[in-house]
Amino acid sequence: MITFIKTLRYETNPKETDVFEYLTLLGLQKIDPASTANSFLTLDADVIFYSPLKRVATTIRLPKHKKITAVKKDALKEIVFDLEKLCSKQEYQKYKSKIVRRRFKEAFIQDALPVKRAFIFREIKDILRLCLIYQEATVAIVSHSFRLKIMEAFIKTKGKIISNPALIHTYIFDDQKTYEFGEGFTIDTKDLQFLR
DSSP, X not given: OEEEEEOOOBOSSOTTSOHHHHHHHHHTTSOOOOBOSSSOEEOOOSEEEEOOSHHHHTTEEOOXXXXXXXXXXGGGSOOOOOHXXXXXXXXXXXXXXXXXXXXXXXXXXXXXXXXXXXXXXXXXXXXXHHHHHTXXXXXXXXXXXXXXXXXXXXXXXXXXXXXXXXXXXXXXXXXXXXXXXXXXXXXXXXGGGGGO
């Protein structure tokens, strides 16, 4: 089994700061805030792959009762996006996360994100192929909202989203959170057989 988990809570609405500017810097990974959850992800898995960004890396707690392989992977960082290119400050103030999700999908489909779609899918395939090495183990992947949604779409469409990026609309909805903090989805390694 492979469990995909979204980072724990972190600051998305800082006081006494221009929130739009803060979120733009966050999306571009020019700032790297730690988690504000005051808790840890205790993962009961044999192998853990996780994002090196602080809001993930500082929340991983490894159980002491068993030997675990835990590896930071740059390919699990959030997908870089420039909020200022996705929407105006006024649009963000009016529609909040809805406009961000809508415009992120549009940029993904048009291949207009700062990182090309082909590179995103190459990273996803690399991570999933690593998981296939550990067929007899339980694996946890801890990452970020958009990254996990694209991974989920890639797995559940058996890679068809590569040639039909509009399938992202079936996995990211304008008016719905991607995942709650600390939640995600689970698959069986058999679901990755199409990668062979």
